[in-house]
Amino acid sequence: MMASEVVAGDRDALAELDRRRPALPSLTGARWWAAFAVFVLHALVFLPVYPFQKSDLFRHLHQLLPMQLGAAGVTFFFVLSGFIIFWSFKPNSSVPRFYWRRVLKIYPTHLVAAAVFVVAASVPLHRLVVWVPNLALVHTWVPKWTTVGGLNVPSWSLCSEILFYFSFPLLLPLVRRIPSHRLWWWLGGLLMFILLLHTAYYLWVPGPKGIANVFAPRLVRGDVSPFFELHASQAWFQQPDIPVSPAYWLSYNFPASRLPEFFLGVLAGRLVLEGHWRLTSVRMPLAALAISYAATWVVPVNYKMSALLVGPMTAVVATLAARDLAGLRGLNSTPRMVWFGNISYAFYLIQFPVMVLITRWFIGGRQFGFLGWLGFAALCLIVSTVAAAVIYHWIDDPLMRRFAGRRSKTPDAPDSRPPAPELNTVGVQPAR
Template sequence: MSTDRMSATGRPRVTRLNTLTGLRFPAAFVVFLYHAALLGFLGVPWLSAENVHDYYRSVHHAGALGVSFFFVLSGFVLTWSARDTDTAPRFWRRRFLKIVPNYLLVWVLALVVFAAPYTDMKIGLLNLFMLQVYYPDFTVNFGVNPAGWSLSVEAVFYLSFPLLLRLTKKIPANRINLWVAIVGLGIIATPFLSTQLVPAGSVFMDMEPETSVNQYFFSYILPFPRVLDFALGILVARSVMSGRWRNIGMLWAGALLISSYALGYFTPYIYSSRAVCVIPAAVLIAAGAIADNEGRFTVFRNKVAVWLGDISFAFYLVHFTVLQGVWKLLGSKTYTAPQAAAMMVLSLGVSILASWALYALIERPITQRWSNPRKRPAPAQQEAVPAESLPLAAGRAGEER
């Protein structure tokens, strides 16, 4: 880890933001809570109809909060860690190796565990090739592994990141917060524009009968409006790195996020699923990065939290398949509330173990082995190296390593 102070160009003095890593698992966990509630609307009667409705209402925009948090976090972390010497092909190579192997493995696992009987070839292939987010049809968007749709959106983020980063670097430091505000307002305006400009159609959400599938698709699922979330993360990172961000600290940022989540219970679902919480999420991410950069204590920087954060991508991908699989193994029946809670705790434990296996056996080895191209060995010197230059040559080799 580098411990240099910020330079005049605004480069950060630490390269690994453990607090933000530690925050990843709570974000994935609230998605887990939401997807457990969603099972009841997807033909898995693990709770009675009344109980599943009560549970769903308690977490109905938790999953959206987790997803929005991840979208903003991606833009922030990639900007913070960007290297001036990096190239777009090398960046894309690292992202591909980080995302795709786990995605493909869990796609196969989901088919085997639960999805194959009701997944036709079109839906399966669209999900396999991360194209499911371009059709306003929930059976396509959330086919095979319902958690996979957001990775298809992230793929658009990664493709656009080199260009977006180059553009944001051209913004003068004294105007960066203005652009943060503009993009933030754009995110908040997206649900409003979707309700005003996108025809509602005749299909409405089973879980939210007042919400049009077409309008929700445009506001929440379609990648291009969601690029604003990713861009917000990039801009907030640039603001922090340039010393222009007004930090309110982790405690107040956390309180703001919790308050915004509570506000979501009193707003239409199309707003609570994205617009209400995304700005507070960005504020918390910035506060966590600043705390790490200044070496201040946070509860998310301990070893357990960071380890859970490291496996959180695998957890996010595999947890829905585990929920389905555990329910089937336990007998495919309806449970009382205490029994259902026990099933969720068991599913959580199995998901963590499965995530650990995916991270340790697939994700980490592949990224460590192939993320960076091998350097070709230097050609052998034709002339002898003068003896007096040997110490200097050895010192430079050590620096390069």
């Protein structure tokens, strides 16, 4: 076969892949593990089980499962968001329809979870600053609001997602202008920019400079479990202001600081779509992620949450997508894991309100050790999963089908069928 015929065949395969954008079930299934990592950390610090949380055993566990465990899950979501948004946004897609679908996907589930939290924590509605910015998903833009760490805590990341979605159609033409052979340079440059950005925060912005874990439960006096963890207590909502470390806020909560992570996912999507990402074995990306995660124990807080993890996380996302395109099936692409992935967004948002309810009904006023905490964590996991399934099947999915024009087979609801074998011609190599 002539070289020109091979190139022509690759171009045809690329054009077909660009037209079809097949579902990527492994990415959907992997979302569950990211949400579960967030849950594990939240169960450890947001379930006020006394005297367990004041014991040496708790301190040892928190050293093994520090803040960066949950932060790694958020970083995965941000990179994955960029990849999936790029993958699902075809060249002829409507920008107004894109914005409408993103609003419909984000806000209903967010509002349901917020409403559950308001009831569970008896939030004082007369203080508008407590809940209005949170409902509008603008509360992390200013580090002096009571709401930065208040109301439904996990919703802070949605402020970043809103910025991602708003900026995507505006910056996509620039991304598309990048020559194909320079995508790797742009990916590396963006990674370097992220490291320099967090280094600037570390050097010139006030905040913790040590390597200690700064994310720990806020404890009250006594060995009897309180009825509310501090983030859900009346004392929290009555404060006129909550001091926030500027360096911590900029590194973790500030939406603009997280925007490069989203566009790493976008660039990774182009690399996979255009056949430049050939790796389909997840062993190397996972090994790199494990090494980077271990390194977070010995770096300042500005680097713990995302700066060291985002590169390997991007490799994991791209490799999982390449596996799907190559027809390679693993645990994350099974129908059961795809289902868990589909409910993961609701699970991520409802877990803290569930913890507030269980604390109020079963934990407060009593004393428990490690086994008590473990039992309540398991109860929260079960209730949160059931609640997430209800929200997804009764609210999220029906709204998307009714008002967003979602078909039965989209990246939001991937099928489990392997892609056509000819997709291997775009450069995706089988695992060895």
